[in-house]
Amino acid sequence: xxxxxxxxxxxxxxxxxxxxxxxxxxxxxxxxxxxxxxxxxxxxxxxxxxxxxxxxxxxxxxxxxxxxxxxxxxxxxxxxxxxxxxxxxxxxxxxxxxxxxxxxxxxxxxxxxxxxxxxxxxxxxxxxxxxxxxxxxxxxxxxxxxxxxxxxxxxxxxxxxxxxxxxxxxxxxxxxxxxxxxxxxxxxxxxxxxxxxxxxxxxxxxxxxxxxxxxxxxxxxxxxxxxxxxxxxxxxxxxxxxxxxxxxxxxxxxxxxxxxxxxxxxxxxxxxxxxxxxxxxxxxxxxxxxxxxxxxxxxxxxxxxxxxxxxxxxxxxxxxxxxxxxxxxxxxxxxxxxxxxxxxxxxxxxxxxxxxxx
Amino acid sequence: xxxxxxxxxxxxxxxxxxxxxxxxxxxxxxxxxxxxxxxxxxxxxxxxxxxxxxxxxxxxxxxxxxxxxxxxxxxxxxxxxxxxxxxxxxxxxxxxxxxxxxxxxxxxxxxxxxxxxxxxxxxxxxxxxxxxxxxxxxxxxxxxxxxxxxxxxxxxxxxxxxxxxxxxxxxxxxxxxxxxxxxxxxxxxxxxxxxxxxxxxxxxxxxxxxxxxxxxxxxxxxxxxxxxxxxxxxxxxxxxxxxxxxxxxxxxxxxxxxxxxxxxxxxxxxxxxxxxxxxxxxxxxxxxxxxxxxxxxxxxxxxxxxxxxxxxxxxxxxxxxxxxxxxxxxxxxxxxxxxxxxxxxxxxxxxxxxxxxxxxxxxxxxxxxxxxxxxxxxxxxxxxxxxxxxxxxxxxxxxxxxxxxxxxxxxxxxxxxxxxxxxxxxxxxxx
Numbered sequence: 001x002x003x004x005x006x007x008x009x010x011x012x013x014x015x016x017x018x019x020x021x022x023x024x025x026x027x028x029x030x031x032x033x034x035x036x037x038x039x040x041x042x043x044x045x046x047x048x049x050x051x052x053x054x055x056x057x058x059x060x061x062x063x064x065x066x067x068x069x070x071x072x073x074x075x076x077x078x079x080x081x082x083x084x085x086x087x088x089x090x091x092x093x094x095x096x097x098x099x100x101x102x103x104x105x106x107x108x109x110x111x112x113x114x115x116x117x118x119x120x121x122x123x124x125x126x127x128x129x130x131x132x133x134x135x136x137x138x139x140x141x142x143x144x145x146x147x148x149x150x151x152x153x154x155x156x157x158x159x160x161x162x163x164x165x166x167x168x169x170x171x172x173x174x175x176x177x178x179x180x181x182x183x184x185x186x187x188x189x190x191x192x193x194x195x196x197x198x199x200x201x202x203x204x205x206x207x208x209x210x211x212x213x214x215x216x217x218x219x220x221x222x223x224x225x226x227x228x229x230x231x232x233x234x235x236x237x238x239x240x241x242x243x244x245x246x247x248x249x250x251x252x253x254x255x256x257x258x259x260x261x262x263x264x265x266x267x268x269x270x271x272x273x274x275x276x277x278x279x280x281x282x283x284x285x286x287x288x289x290x291x292x293x294x295x296x297x298x299x300x301x302x303x304x305x306x307x308x309x310x311x312x313x314x315x316x317x318x319x320x321x322x323x324x325x326x327x328x329x330x331x332x333x334x335x336x337x338x339x340x341x342x343x344x345x346x347x348x349x350x351x352x353x354x355x356x357x358x
Numbered sequence: 359x360x361x362x363x364x365x366x367x368x369x370x371x372x373x374x375x376x377x378x379x380x381x382x383x384x385x386x387x388x389x390x391x392x393x394x395x396x397x398x399x400x401x402x403x404x405x406x407x408x409x410x411x412x413x414x415x416x417x418x419x420x421x422x423x424x425x426x427x428x429x430x431x432x433x434x435x436x437x438x439x440x441x442x443x444x445x446x447x448x449x450x451x452x453x454x455x456x457x458x459x460x461x462x463x464x465x466x467x468x469x470x471x472x473x474x475x476x477x478x479x480x481x482x483x484x485x486x487x488x489x490x491x492x493x494x495x496x497x498x499x500x501x502x503x504x505x506x507x508x509x510x511x512x513x514x515x516x517x518x519x520x521x522x523x524x525x526x527x528x529x530x531x532x533x534x535x536x537x538x539x540x541x542x543x544x545x546x547x548x549x550x551x552x553x554x555x556x557x558x559x560x561x562x563x564x565x566x567x568x569x570x571x572x573x574x575x576x577x578x579x580x581x582x583x584x585x586x587x588x589x590x591x592x593x594x595x596x597x598x599x600x601x602x603x604x605x606x607x608x609x610x611x612x613x614x615x616x617x618x619x620x621x622x623x624x625x626x627x628x629x630x631x632x633x634x635x636x637x638x639x640x641x642x643x644x645x646x647x648x649x650x651x652x653x654x655x656x657x658x659x660x661x662x663x664x665x666x667x668x669x670x671x672x673x674x675x676x677x678x679x680x681x682x683x684x685x686x687x688x689x690x691x692x693x694x695x696x697x698x699x700x701x702x703x704x705x706x707x708x709x710x711x712x713x714x715x716x717x718x719x720x721x722x723x724x725x726x727x728x729x730x731x732x733x734x735x736x737x738x739x740x741x742x743x744x745x746x747x748x749x750x751x752x753x754x755x756x757x758x759x760x761x762x763x764x765x766x767x768x769x770x771x772x773x774x775x776x777x778x779x780x781x782x783x784x785x786x787x788x789x
Contacts, residue, residue, distance in 0.1 A: 045450075046446050046449070046450075050442060149560075159539065159540065159774055160485070160539050160540060162536045164465070177469065178470050256438065257466065257470070260465075262534055263437070263462060263563060303433075314393060315398075315402075317433065
């Protein structure tokens with residue numbers, strides 16, 4: 001009915017190759033953007049920002065980052081937590097070293113530092129593949145966490161080894177520190193999500209993305225048709241790490257405000273992001289958002305239903321939550337191994353024909 | 359995007375349901391507990407004790423000053439992210455004071471709660487320099503803090519060695535987190551003062567694997583081992599110490615590493631293990647009769663109801679009692695029954711625990727006497743030493759209240775809190 005391309009004529013190449021070629025899709029995208037930018041900030045409160053939306057946005061960035069590396073370029077990484085830590089600690093060092101610069105640039109700078117570190121740890125990917133590469137990135141995870149625990153310079157010699165985000169502003173509005181308004185933190189993260197989302201989407205359907213996918217699908221064939229594996233793999237590592245670094249910086253500075261590397265950026269976080277992209281859909285930007293929503297929002301939702309709605313005992317609810325989320329993951333992977341993005345794709349195919357399928 | 363929207367809509371509907379809950383005039387005490395995960399062994403008794411004391415107040419006295427108490431329990435799993443979520447979820451309900459029982463979450467809450475104007479009471483944990491009330495208006499850590507703990511442990515060792523620790527080796531086995539790192543600075547100062555050699559042995563979260571750490575201890579042969587452990591780490595450490603036949607009486611845990619659950623798994627091998635005590639162990643108090651009468655026999659006990667009279671449970675009772683007493687003070691100061699977090703803070707700052715007061719509550723000699731003032735949010739800073747008797751399966755107190763070495767600690771507190779004040783643009787109060 002609504003969702004179809006009949007009558008939606010394209011008269012230029014640019015129109016034909018746009019991200020959302022179907023008009024309805026495009027309007028839906030604009031509507032989501034409009035609501036996210038113009039409506040949500042006015043109704044958001046502390047709980048919604050700090051417990052739901054800000055973590056969702058930040059994890060989405062991290063998931064997009066890992067999806068570039070794993071989903072598009074086929075390089076499995078278990079070092080996401082460690083790279084997020086690099087982002088967090090570099091933004092902390094930048095924030096404390098240059099207090100007068102806008103935090104926006106610090107976050108970008110943290111992304112760049114992480115990209116450099118990612119590049120370094122991406123070098124082994126030229127020689128080793130698959131599980132072996134996963135183990136090599138696992139080493140990065142443990143090494144980076146150990147480093148930030150061990151070297152006091154990274155946490156400015158504080159007694160507890162914690163880093164605390166000082167108050168920093170963008171255009172005079174606080175976005176880090178305890179006095180931040182919910183909407184400011186939300187909009188700050190949303191800005192990054194929108195910019196990085198658009199960048200990622202366009203990278204992945206341009207030359208670079210096609211090179212990544214060629215490497216992912218068969219690296220020898222890709223090399224024969226003229227893809228330079230060194231540049232393709234390293235660019236995937238660098239760009240992926242940039243995204244993850246930005247996510248780590250926001251995670252520390254905007255969301256938590258104080259972190260301890262072992263807990264906030266441990267191996268669990270690496271797995272969490274990996275699960276996000278596997279459940280959301282490898283090689284899909286939408287899948288990164290869907291996966292992040294599933295892994296971050298589902299537990300909060302279940303907790304609110306069971307404890308807030310049904311009045312269950314908190315321990316019982318926490319255990320049931322593990323069971324339900326675990327079961328859902330298994331069910332999703334059995335029913336749709338290509339993730340939520342594939343479900344969405346199928347739904348769109350069906351919608352095109354509805355209500356008269358042939 | 360579609361999924362995002364539907365989940366937002368769903369959650370929005372739920373939030374609507376939650377917000378519609380009736381806002382009655384009651385005193386809301388959030389309990390950020392953890393009954394799951396590797397720290398549950400210590401989290402459950404504390405949460406049960408906290409909840410049971412609040413239930414007792416409701417059942418016996420009809421609340422605090424006849425104002426009913428509502429306990430808001432929220433599961434954190436000792437995880438800071440979940441702790442933040444719990445804080446945001448509960449603060450809107452009129453939460454009077456947060457006692458998260460986690461140093462990591464406390465660090466997280468200090469700036470947030472200060473901005474929101476809600477007091478935080480980190481009883482014997484959290485940021486040590488919060489003892490300086492001039493800087494930390496909303497944060498309290500009475501009756502004692504980590505640096506007191508470190509100093510008390512060293513004082514006990516001085517007593518054992520007739521006042522001389524020169525040339526001795528002390529190893530600190532610590533949880534590699536903000537919690538475990540807290541005492542290092544004090545122990546370093548004390549090692550300079552008393553001439554002992556300090557070696558640091560970190561154990562990473564969650565601490566189930568400590569073979570290499572105890573091998574290191576076996577190789578270095580320290581005279582004493584001091585431990586800052588929590589959760590499953592405690593049990594493993596006691597077991598590993600037994601495995602390398604480290605003399606248990608030379609092994610001292612902080613007050614968070616000295617409950618029944620920590621030593622029972624090691625059986626007889628744990629005999630003689632020492633730990634500091636923040637409040638007294640055991641169930642020999644009048645309050646237990648009331649608990650039995652009003653809470654346990656009526657089936658209102660929290661959790662499985664099997665934790666009472668343990669160290670962790672007593673700790674929970676103690677935390678709840680201090681919160682309730684502070685609320686009474688606040689009601690007295692502001693001559694009102696319903697309290698706001700700001701009034702609660704005033705009550706906490708005016709709290710004075712005396713022997714008579716504790717006896718009147720059925721908890722005679724339960725904790726130390728102390729008085730909170732505007733400058734001093736840290737209490738008296740005393741602790742006892744307890745020793746585990748494996749055959750009787752109970753903790754026995756082997757010392758009276760030991761005072762910490764304020765000459766060493768106070769300058770450190772001043773230094774650290776001044777750094778925090780400079781970092782966060784806080785001007786000192788109480789002048």
